[in-house]
Amino acid sequence: MNINKLRYCNHEYEWELEPVVLSNLTLLVGASGVGKTQILEAIINLQQIAKGASLNGIEWDVEFVIKNNNYQWKGEFEKQEISPFLEEIEKIKKKRYRVIQEELYRNGKVIVKRRLNEIIFNNNKLPKLSPFQSLIEILREEDIAPIRDGFSKIIQSTRSIENAANEFSFLIVASILSKDLFSVEEIQKSDFPIPIKLGLAYKYVPNVFNVVKERFIDIFTSVEDIKINFLEIDSDKGFSEKQLVSVSESQQSFIYIKEKGVNHWINQRHISSGMLKTLLQISKLYLSTQDTVILIDEFENSLGINCIDVVTDLLLENKNMQFIITSHHPYIINNIPMEYWKIVTRRGGVVTATNAKEFNLGKSRHQAFMQLINLDAYREGITVR
Template sequence: MKIKKVAFWDNELDWCFEPIYFSDLALLVGVSGVGKTQILNCIWNLQGIANGDSLNGLAWDVTFSTVKNVEYRWQGEFETKKIPGIIPNKEDEINKFRIVKEDLFREGKSIIKRTSNEIIFKGETTPKLSPFQSVVGILNQEEDISPVQDGFNKIIYSDNSRSLNGILGIRLNVLSLLSNNNFDLENVQASDMPILLKLALIARHLPKLFEKIKFKFIDIFPHVENVQIEAVEDNENPSFTRFPIQIKEKGVKDWIFQNNISSGMLKTLIHISELYLSPEGTVILIDEFENSLGINCIDVVTDLIMENRNIQFILTSHHPYIINNIGMEYWKIVTRKGGVVTVTDAKDLNLGKSRHQAFTQLINLEEYSEGIKVE
């Protein structure tokens, strides 16, 4: 999937961001508090909505294309309830939120037309369906709708806890994958397995690809001489086998296990692995790209992002080095006035031709330095 345009409204909190247009790479820049992280969170929420989440007061309008270059536009809105201080239980119907409208277009042709009273699918009124769930989630087996859910399920919010913890305890039935002689890289890329489990499978079945990932990692951390993933028996819980990352540092006798590896090193390995082991059409969201990544990490990971293979990246950053090393054509300056978030392409601000000149002008722009304006 490739997101082309998205707009989002939160009617409960009374804020929105105006339509943002995306290419294969977007770097959202701006001062703290303007809404960069909120933009990523809203895109992430679309995955939840496509899988049945009911979210108070949210409305959306997103245009995207599938890996087969079929264009869809998906719009919708949930009712708004004021529930101060209460966190709704998703399983409690009383705290679920009805969809008041929803539209889905495929190549400009209406597939779904939904109001609060009826749902029309390809010109026919459907039987009564759940009022709390998107039709995209309910009718996900339909030929014209399944690519929508499939596309949103390829969104990765990089560095969530699942990425780090998923490999620490793996049931023994995973051993069948590790010993499978009919290993298929595309199936592993397309699966929802934690990224470090994918890496364990690659280490076993595709050692040349694992070596490529490993040496990219060692380029960043030259004090590391080797990386491996080996099965470790868990004596306290024999129904589990662990496959932790292990690194061998120069001048250090013993291997260092995953729980003793720095978070920055693990995060870097995750980023590199995602670039190689995510399927075509993946959208990778990375908030504050520089966090826990040392300056020595940024060059290699940024270069890999720029060499991506049909993978879309939407990043946020405050770091001058990151901004200065990603072409200004990918910069999107985020500002906020009250509850309205606006994103402006750098090319519309007539910045200098060289990156250094453009960056110097960027940080002195009123739109950048005074990104939050009061009403």
């Protein structure tokens, strides 16, 4: 999947993203508070809508490519007024909102169109269906299935990767290591979290694991080896309650590193967060499918300062995935070509992401960067209506 263009409105919070064109690598830059993170969150919300989520007051228009087909998906949920006091209660109750209108086009031809209770699919009127879910979810078994699959390949990196690694115990790994063989393609296409994919690569495709390891050691030269430790239990017998308690109490580690001159292996709980995040970030680049969309908020906060250059180079090398990232870090901005920059500004609740070339920045990367950091649009970025 590759997202080409996006317009998004949240009528509940009176927030709007004007149409923005996205490339295989898009770097969102701008002052704090202009809406860079909200752009990534908008994409995640579309992923959730495609899975059946019902979101108050959301309106969208997104163009994307899946397997050489061009799609446009437009829609809008009703807006209901909810007091701040009741907002959390409504979330807990999982309040649902009706779809007002929705349209899906493939290569310019309408596939399905909805207006309140009427749905026309391939020129045929459908019986009454759920008014609270998107057509991507409702018709997922039809020829719309590739779209839902495409949205499932959006990966968000805003939460702590270190915490993600700690969430998956040996038992999860043991339960999926019952297959005799995993190819790298099967691992990439799976829905497993990156830490689990890394474990599978370690066991079944060591050549790929070794590439990840070598890139990691290029950054952390004090490290000489990495291993994945997992508990294998006979899947035919299952897990006894005693085994579950034992593993839970021991909180065994999953990832281990070996440093030069140190006799013992360092377990995951004692690996620095910068090291762990970098390892899993590199793993993501090698163990995700080529049509993955990767969202990274504040790229510099995912990595240690000495890791930024190598991982940035990996992003630029990888032409078959789409990366939409935000950053304030001078090194990242200065080392990503200007044609990938989108300068984000906000006027009231309206957010705009503008191509850097429209600001007539210098031709060289250094000149462009120096002019960028002195732009009012970059330093301030927010104006009132």
